[in-house]
Amino acid sequence: MANTTYNWYPGHMTKARRAMEEDVKLVDLLIELLDARCPIATRNPDIDKLGQGKARLVLLNKSDLADPAVTESWAKYFKDKGIQTVILNSQRGEGMRQINAAVQAACQEKIERNKKKGIINRPMRAMVVGIPNVGKSTFINSYAKKAVAKTGNKPGVTKGKQWIRLSKTLELLDTPGILWPKINDEKAGFCLAMIGSMNDEVINLDDMCLQFIDIMKKEHPEIIEEKCGITVEMGAEEALTAAAMKRNAIKGGGKPDLEKAIRFIIDDFRSGKMGRITLERP
Ligand SMILES: Nc1nc2c(ncn2[C@@H]2O[C@H](COP(=O)(O)OP(=O)(O)OP(=O)(O)O)[C@@H](O)[C@H]2O)c(=O)[nH]1
Ligand SMILES: [Mg+2]
Structure with missing residues (x-):
C-alpha cells in the first residue's frame, strides 16, 4: 500500500501551529497527550523543539482501549527518556490522581x-x-472539574488568554495546542487512520481494514476468530465474507455485505468492542 493512501494535510494547520508557538512561550510545562494505542504515530516529533526548556509530561490517554501490558512498556519507554508519564483514561477520570505528583x-x-x-x-x-x-x-474538562474558576486575564500576559486555576501551584491554559501528526511512514498513517484521527473520507477503508485483519491474525488470532469468524489461513475476500456472515451482514440475494463488514470491524476497534488492542510497540 502506498504511503499516499494516508496523506491528509488540512489547510488551517499553519495558523493553529503559529497560535500554539505563541502560547508555548507563556507556559512552564507542556502536557502532551498521546493515544496509548499508538503513542509514536500520535506524537508530533516537533514537540521536542517546541518544548525546549519547558518541563514535560506525557499522558498516555485512552488507555482503556489499549493493551494494558503494552501501555506499561510505553510508560517505561518515556520514563527512560526522562519524561514524566501517566497512564490515563480521561473519559472516566482514571489516572487523574497521579497527575499532580507527576506535574510536581x-x-x-x-x-x-x-x-x-x-x-x-x-x-x-x-x-x-x-x-x-x-x-x-x-x-482538560476532567482535570479542571474541581477548579474554582477561570482566573481571567492577567496583566503582563497576552490579552484574551484564559487560565484555569487548578491549585495554588498550577494554572492551565484553557485552549489546547493542536499539533498535526507527522506521517513519516506507512505504519504511522495506518495507525492514525485506524484510531480516527483522520477524516475517513480521505482513507481507503478497505485497504486499512485488511491491514488491520493481517495484524490481528498475527498478534491476536483468538480475538479475530471469536469476534469476526476470521481464521489465520483465510485470504482477504474470504476473511471479509466470514466477518459479514458472523454479523449477519447480508445483501439482497443472500450475498455477504463486505462494505458493512469493513465498517463493523473498524468501528469495533475504535470503540474497544474488538478488545484492548495496541497498534504500536516500543
Ligand atoms: N475511550 C476513551 N475515549 C476518550 C478518552 N478521552 C477522550 N475520549 C474520546 O475521544 C474523543 C475525542 O476527545 P476530545 O476531547 O474531543 O479530543 P480533542 O483532542 O480535544 O480533539 P480536537 O478538539 O479535535 O483536537 C471523544 O469522543 C472523547 O469522548 C479516553 O480516555 N478513553
Ligand atoms: Mg478539543
Whole structure:
C-alpha cells in the first residue's frame, strides 16, 4: 500500500501551529497527550523543539482501549527518556490522581530555579498539546472539574488568554495546542487512520481494514476468530465474507455485505468492542 493512501494535510494547520508557538512561550510545562494505542504515530516529533526548556509530561490517554501490558512498556519507554508519564483514561477520570505528583516532579527544576531567584509560590503554568482527537478537551474538562474558576486575564500576559486555576501551584491554559501528526511512514498513517484521527473520507477503508485483519491474525488470532469468524489461513475476500456472515451482514440475494463488514470491524476497534488492542510497540 502506498504511503499516499494516508496523506491528509488540512489547510488551517499553519495558523493553529503559529497560535500554539505563541502560547508555548507563556507556559512552564507542556502536557502532551498521546493515544496509548499508538503513542509514536500520535506524537508530533516537533514537540521536542517546541518544548525546549519547558518541563514535560506525557499522558498516555485512552488507555482503556489499549493493551494494558503494552501501555506499561510505553510508560517505561518515556520514563527512560526522562519524561514524566501517566497512564490515563480521561473519559472516566482514571489516572487523574497521579497527575499532580507527576506535574510536581516534572516542574521540580523550574521550582528550584525560581526559589534561587527569590520567586516563591508562583504557580506553574501548563498547556495541553496533542494532535486532533487524542482527548485534549476531555482531559482538560476532567482535570479542571474541581477548579474554582477561570482566573481571567492577567496583566503582563497576552490579552484574551484564559487560565484555569487548578491549585495554588498550577494554572492551565484553557485552549489546547493542536499539533498535526507527522506521517513519516506507512505504519504511522495506518495507525492514525485506524484510531480516527483522520477524516475517513480521505482513507481507503478497505485497504486499512485488511491491514488491520493481517495484524490481528498475527498478534491476536483468538480475538479475530471469536469476534469476526476470521481464521489465520483465510485470504482477504474470504476473511471479509466470514466477518459479514458472523454479523449477519447480508445483501439482497443472500450475498455477504463486505462494505458493512469493513465498517463493523473498524468501528469495533475504535470503540474497544474488538478488545484492548495496541497498534504500536516500543
Ligand atoms: N475511550 C476513551 N475515549 C476518550 C478518552 N478521552 C477522550 N475520549 C474520546 O475521544 C474523543 C475525542 O476527545 P476530545 O476531547 O474531543 O479530543 P480533542 O483532542 O480535544 O480533539 P480536537 O478538539 O479535535 O483536537 C471523544 O469522543 C472523547 O469522548 C479516553 O480516555 N478513553
Ligand atoms: Mg478539543
